[in-house]
Amino acid sequence: MGRLLRATLPIAILIGGGALFFLLSSMRAAPQRVDRVDLGPLVQTLDDKAGTHQVIVWAQGAVRPDREIDLVSQVTGVVQWISPELESGGFFAAGELLARIDPEDYELSLQQVRAEVERNRYLLQLEHGEAEIARLEWDRVHPGVEADPLVLRIPQVRAAEATLRASEARQREGELRLERTQIRAPFHGRVRTASVDAGQYVGIGRAIARIYSIEKAEILVPISDEELAWIDVPSPLESPASVGTQDPEESETHPPVTITARYAGREHRWQGRVVRTEGELDPRSRMAHLVIEVSDPYRRVAALQSPQSATQASGSAARAQESDKHDAAPLMVGLFCDIEIRGRVLQNVIELPRGAIHASDQVWTVTPAGQLRIHNADVVRTSRDKGLVRLSLADGERVIVSQLKGVTHGMQVRIAGESAQEARR
Structure with a gap:
């Protein structure tokens, strides 16, 4: 009897466990069937309307003086005295005595x-x-x-x-x-090089220094013909009276310019104007050269014109004190600058990131229903990171700025920031 029980007990346990598993399985409710909805890839959009935008042309160039001459002796004799400012880097006022011959x-x-x-x-x-x-x-x-x-x-x-x-x-x-015998400065300026000392004999026409004006500075900017088309450059056909007498800083016909450069470890900005183009194209690059003018690049003209500094022999101490009042750094001759030229104003255009323009003239948009549309846009201009296009958009239609693969017209997409319920609607 005991031997029979030991033989049948495991079989009974297995049969009972199987029956219990079958009973529990039959009592579990079947999972609810949910239809899968394809919401499409997530995209970033730009909700921008057509409006007025000013073209910005970027360029580079180096600063040069607008006037630079050799200061020469008109008589012969021995140099009796030279100004302390008559050395490389020295500043001087117009009419200031720089050297005297016996x-x-x-x-x-x-x-x-x-x-x-x-x-x-x-x-x-x-x-x-x-x-x-x-x-x-x-x-x-x-x-x-x-x-x-x-x-x-x-x-x-x-x-x-x-x-x-x-x-x-x-x-x-x-x-x-x-x-x-008194050699005076013809303008407010600075000494580039000096080549004479007291006691030296000089003859007529002998250069005693190389000097340049600090009343204005110029930046020579090479620019391509395509970029030149976006700038309202003063026409060479303008009358001499209007060109020669009108102050470029006050003229509306001279496009404004923002100049950026690093000096003394910091980035500084200056304002200038496009005043003209040079007389010929570069024979090798076929590029035009714009001339940008900046008034008072060293921030010293006001100090040099003051009566106090004009009555002093050297004037250097007074000029240094006056110059310290200006926070702006000097626009040094030879400084290499980034140039931002404000060009023509365009109407009825949309400004887009450069990456939102595909295949040179295609723009992707998304409708309120989440469908992607491919438009052939009128690309007016592209720059390093922006593009200006003319594009007709329906109400609620937004421009896609994300990068996608395998794009097809009418495909479903999701706008970043929308909930799943909004995307399904």
């Missing part, structure tokens, strides 16, 4: 000429007296008879007048030579 020889020569002028004035007066005596004598001896000019000493008077005029011209020449 004037003694010219002073002595001028004294001699002045004495000659006084003598010739005396001789002229003497001739006038002699002529008057001759006229009176002729009228007494030959009343009513016309006298010969030689008798009345008219040629002698004219010769004395000519001699006086010649001596007065030599006097003026001597005064000019004496004045030119």
